[in-house]
Amino acid sequence: xxxxxxxxxxxxxxxxxxxxxxxxxxxxxxxxxxxxxxxxxxxxxxxxxxxxxxxxxxxxxxxxxxxxxxxxxxxxxxxxxxxxxxxxxxxxxxxxxxxxxxxxxxxxxxxxxxxxxxxxxxxxxxxxxxxxxxxxxxxxxxxxxxxxxxxxxxxxxxxxxxxxxxxxxxxxxxxxxxxxxxxxxxxxxxxxxxxxxxxxxxxxxxxxxxxxxxxxxxxxxxxxxxxxxxxxxxxxxxxxxxxxxxxxxxxxxxxxxxxxxxx
Amino acid sequence: xxxxxxxxxxxxxxxxxxxxxxxxxxxxxxxxxxxxxxxxxxxxxxxxxxxxxxxxxxxxxxxxxxxxxxxxxxxxxxxxxxxxxxxxxxxxxxxxxxxxxxxxxxxxxxxxxxxxxxxxxxxxxxxxxxxxxxxxxxxxxxxxxxxxxxxxxxxxxxxxxxxxxxxxxxxxxxxxxxxxxxxxxxxxxxxxxxxxxxxxxxxxxxxxxxxxxxxxxxxxxxxxxxxxxxxxxxxxxxxxxxxxxxxxxxxxxxxxxxxxxxxxxxxxxxxxxxxxxxxxxxxxxxxxxxxxxxxxxxxxxxxxxxxxxxxxxxxxxxxxxxxxxxxxxxxxxxxxxxxxxxxxxxxxxxxxxxxxx
Numbered sequence: 001x002x003x004x005x006x007x008x009x010x011x012x013x014x015x016x017x018x019x020x021x022x023x024x025x026x027x028x029x030x031x032x033x034x035x036x037x038x039x040x041x042x043x044x045x046x047x048x049x050x051x052x053x054x055x056x057x058x059x060x061x062x063x064x065x066x067x068x069x070x071x072x073x074x075x076x077x078x079x080x081x082x083x084x085x086x087x088x089x090x091x092x093x094x095x096x097x098x099x100x101x102x103x104x105x106x107x108x109x110x111x112x113x114x115x116x117x118x119x120x121x122x123x124x125x126x127x128x129x130x131x132x133x134x135x136x137x138x139x140x141x142x143x144x145x146x147x148x149x150x151x152x153x154x155x156x157x158x159x160x161x162x163x164x165x166x167x168x169x170x171x172x173x174x175x176x177x178x179x180x181x182x183x184x185x186x187x188x189x190x191x192x193x194x195x196x197x198x199x200x201x202x203x204x205x206x207x208x209x210x211x212x213x214x215x216x217x218x219x220x221x222x223x224x225x226x227x228x229x230x231x232x233x234x235x236x237x238x239x240x241x242x243x244x245x246x247x248x249x250x251x252x253x254x255x256x257x258x259x260x261x262x263x
Numbered sequence: 264x265x266x267x268x269x270x271x272x273x274x275x276x277x278x279x280x281x282x283x284x285x286x287x288x289x290x291x292x293x294x295x296x297x298x299x300x301x302x303x304x305x306x307x308x309x310x311x312x313x314x315x316x317x318x319x320x321x322x323x324x325x326x327x328x329x330x331x332x333x334x335x336x337x338x339x340x341x342x343x344x345x346x347x348x349x350x351x352x353x354x355x356x357x358x359x360x361x362x363x364x365x366x367x368x369x370x371x372x373x374x375x376x377x378x379x380x381x382x383x384x385x386x387x388x389x390x391x392x393x394x395x396x397x398x399x400x401x402x403x404x405x406x407x408x409x410x411x412x413x414x415x416x417x418x419x420x421x422x423x424x425x426x427x428x429x430x431x432x433x434x435x436x437x438x439x440x441x442x443x444x445x446x447x448x449x450x451x452x453x454x455x456x457x458x459x460x461x462x463x464x465x466x467x468x469x470x471x472x473x474x475x476x477x478x479x480x481x482x483x484x485x486x487x488x489x490x491x492x493x494x495x496x497x498x499x500x501x502x503x504x505x506x507x508x509x510x511x512x513x514x515x516x517x518x519x520x521x522x523x524x525x526x527x528x529x530x531x532x533x534x535x536x537x538x539x540x541x542x543x544x545x546x547x548x549x550x551x552x553x554x555x556x557x558x559x560x561x562x563x564x565x566x567x568x569x570x571x572x573x574x575x576x577x578x579x580x581x582x583x584x585x586x587x588x589x590x591x592x593x594x595x596x597x598x599x600x601x602x603x604x605x606x607x608x609x610x611x612x613x614x615x616x617x618x619x620x
Binding site (some may be wrong): 157161162164166170171173174175176177178180184230233236237238239 | 421422433435436437438439527531532533534551554555557559563566567570
């Protein structure tokens with residue numbers, strides 16, 4: 001019950017932050033304030049509480065069903081936002097993060113099969129490579145989620161600048177060059193984490209389904225190609241942003257599919 | 264509840280609303296003459312006075328019985344003829360006017376903040392000259408507080424209101440901080456010089472001027488602290504710069520789409536802000552379709568400035584609503600003072616905090 005309350009409270013925080021920003025932008029009253037950051041931070045605390053409670057009940061990292069995976073992904077996305085948002089001072093990125101996380105949590109409520117009925121896994125039976133593989137890979141997906149958000153914001157601001165639409169969004173979105181830099185760095189950071197996560201997977205002494213292996217490597221290759229082309233200067237920033245959004249949607253789809261098949 | 268009146272408080276003056284510059288300049292009071300003017304006003308029986316003289320307004324804020332000297336200042340030797348440019352506001356109208364002036368609501372460019380600084384300077388001058396007392400000290404300090412509230416709670420200062428400011432605003436929307444940005448100016452006209460100066464005021468790293476007449480390029484470069492470049496080399500320089508301002512007199516397009524596509528290939532991950540101020544235009548419109556290039560001509564910049572000005576006008580109404588409570592509060596404060604306070608309103612009273620405004 002406590003777990004569910006924590007999840008609902010987290011969802012409420014993100015939705016409240018999103019609604020507040022939408023209202024402020026619509027009413028031409030938006031200005032940078034700590035409110036969004038506090039709401040996202042509040043949501044993050046509730047997500048952490050959920051993961052802690054579920055982890056205690058399971059006796060291991062709570063990644064045993066699709067619902068838990070989505071919640072962990074939400075947690076990783078907000079964690080990245082809290083670090084990156086303050087580093088780049090990306091005004092409004094919280095407003096773009098909130099609806100994505102709220103959607104993930106909504107899906108999680110549907111797919112989460114609830115707390116375990118049996119006792120927690122005894123100490124010493126955990127496979128550290130498996131835990132590392134799952135947790136680090138999901139944090140990488142969280143970073144890619146934020147890269148996707150930065151990419152979407154880039155495309156939006158690019159459109160406003162090209163079409164000369166000087167509306168409320170135009171005034172409040174971050175500089176387009178900053179968004180491009182954030183997107184590029186998040187892609188690299190996410191790729192490093194994904195590489196570590198996948199590498200750990202090879203040490204798990206357990207047979208991996210071929211489809212899962214192929215999808216995982218496929219996602220890794222897609223991001224590798226984007227980063228390679230970007231570093232070879234073969235892609236303009238708009239394309240990088242577009243591919244960042246597409247790659248996340250694709251990888252998220254494959255992640256959900258894999259988990260759906262697994263559970 | 265009736266709003267108390269304050270008939271001895273007056274504002275007499277003229278501004279850009281009522282008089283053209285050639286009239287305003289005749290009434291302007293230079294800083295070096297302020298002490299004499301304030302002293303003369305107090306000698307006529309006024310108890311307190313502040314003179315605000317800027318390029319857009321000359322206003323005398325006074326407290327005390329009506330002064331013939333002010334009539335002479337504004338109406339000359341035949342006051343009966345009057346002067347249609349001059350306004351005389353009393354009591355709450357004078358208070359409301361000052362609060363609107365300091366908040367930038369009465370300015371030529373609504374929301375500009377320079378007037379607040381100019382008013383502070385005028386007030387401090389009057390304090391030093393021992394020309395203010397309880398009523399004007401309170402009035403001006405409350406005016407500064409009201410102006411701060413207007414700036415904080417409305418968007419009166421937001422958005423660019425000139426072509427130069429619009430260019431700066433867009434540059435910051437593209438690059439963020441401009442400290443590491445290089446600007447290339449094609450043509451040495453006055454318009455591009457103005458925009459370049461606006462960018463320079465935001466700290467751009469370098470300005471390079473290229474013109475068909477190299478001598479003219481050198482002149483402008485010297486004027487704005489930039490470097491001159493031979494016109495044949497501008498395309499190469501374009502690869503390293505972030506902002507291009509073009510305003511040549513060329514009868515045809517100077518910056519071509521095909522050439523710019525090549526330039527952009529040499530500057531990966533760096534956007535380019537192209538500003539075309541020329542008529543006829545210098546930059547082929549297709550340049551704006553290139554990924555990473557943001558092309559704005561004079562009309563687009565003007566549209567951004569007009570939009571900001573229009574938004575500021577809307578915000579001005581909110582600003583006027585906001586200052587109303589400050590007006591009432593001041594009048595109530597003034598009314599709550601004993602009758603003897605007005606008579607004993609001696610210059611210098613309560614001026615200690617004037618230095619801190």
